Amino acid sequence: MNTRASLAALAVAAAVVASAAAADDATVKKDLTAVIALQGLPCGPVTEVRTLGDNDYIASCQDGNRYHVFVNAQGRVVAQKQ
Amino acid sequence: MNFSEGNRAIVAALLAALLAAGCAGVKQSATPSAPAAAPAAPAATAPPPQAAASPPSSDQAAAKPAAKTAAPEAKAPAKPGVAPPPPSAKAVPAPAAKAAAPPLDLKALETELKETKAIGVMTKLSLKNQVDDLLSQFRAFYQGKLKTTLAELRRPFDLLVLKLLSLLQDSDPTLAAAIAASREAIWGILSDRTRFASLDGG
Numbered sequence: 001m002n003t004r005a006s007l008a009a010l011a012v013a014a015a016v017v018a019s020a021a022a023a024d025d026a027t028v029k030k031d032l033t034a035v036i037a038l039q040g041l042p043c044g045p046v047t048e049v050r051t052l053g054d055n056d057y058i059a060s061c062q063d064g065n066r067y068h069v070f071v072n073a074q075g076r077v078v079a080q081k082q
Numbered sequence: 083m084n085f086s087e088g089n090r091a092i093v094a095a096l097l098a099a100l101l102a103a104g105c106a107g108v109k110q111s112a113t114p115s116a117p118a119a120a121p122a123a124p125a126a127t128a129p130p131p132q133a134a135a136s137p138p139s140s141d142q143a144a145a146k147p148a149a150k151t152a153a154p155e156a157k158a159p160a161k162p163g164v165a166p167p168p169p170s171a172k173a174v175p176a177p178a179a180k181a182a183a184p185p186l187d188l189k190a191l192e193t194e195l196k197e198t199k200a201i202g203v204m205t206k207l208s209l210k211n212q213v214d215d216l217l218s219q220f221r222a223f224y225q226g227k228l229k230t231t232l233a234e235l236r237r238p239f240d241l242l243v244l245k246l247l248s249l250l251q252d253s254d255p256t257l258a259a260a261i262a263a264s265r266e267a268i269w270g271i272l273s274d275r276t277r278f279a280s281l282d283g284g
Contacts, residue, residue, distance in 0.1 A: 031202025034249055038208045055204060069204065077208040
């Protein structure tokens with residue numbers, strides 16, 4: 001009985017964490033989509049993001065382009081086509 | 083109503099907010115070797131080929147927008163829905179606030195820009211880059227180092243404001259409206275050498 005309750009609680013917690021992570025992921029995608037558009041680069045919505053570090057991402061676009069988006073040493077946001 | 087002070091304050095707040103927001107929490111990447119290839123401001127970096135003007139006075143194309151400045155400025159005070167009016171304070175006597183008539187609640191606008199969830203950190207930093215680029219262009223123009231006209235500089239300015247508005251209008255329409263209302267006031271400062279110098283210098 002106890003074990004079942006624990007498992008249920010664990011599942012709920014996992015679902016909460018997963019949904020929070022998904023929301024976070026959506027925020028990053030939206031942010032990167034805006035950044036790439038601001039640079040005037042072709043992309044469309046960002047569909048996939050790989051985090052390389054703080055403010056350092058690989059963004060995959062709906063149109064197939066991929067960009068390395070990061071903040072360089074001069075404090076500029078750079079989107080480099082991969 | 084002190085328009086010039088209000089205008090300067092609007093621009094200062096806008097730029098400061100973008101700057102602060104952009105820098106907030108941004109750690110620079112450990113990829114310094116990467117060439118800063120992508121120009122952050124396509125519009126701002128494209129130097130207009132026209133060699134038309136010498137650092138001019140505000141009597142060029144700018145004169146018109148600058149002259150209009152008063153109108154949006156007048157709206158600005160109402161704007162700051164940014165300023166959170168306490169809903170419960172119904173009986174607050176308006177006269178005192180009206181006498182002071184601050185054109186804009188700058189602190190509130192700055193805070194809104196910093197904290198708006200409508201724009202992500204990277205986007206804020208990217209916008210800040212473009213604002214810096216545009217200001218550099220104006221600086222070079224007034225120093226006579228950039229051969230262009232105010233009319234040409236108006237284009238990247240408009241583009242930048244449009245970018246900002248398009249980012250904000252759905253998720254933060256109040257802030258977008260506040261910025262839209264300040265647009266001509268900001269241009270009025272940028273297109274006036276003296277006012278720009280005072281903004282730029284101080």
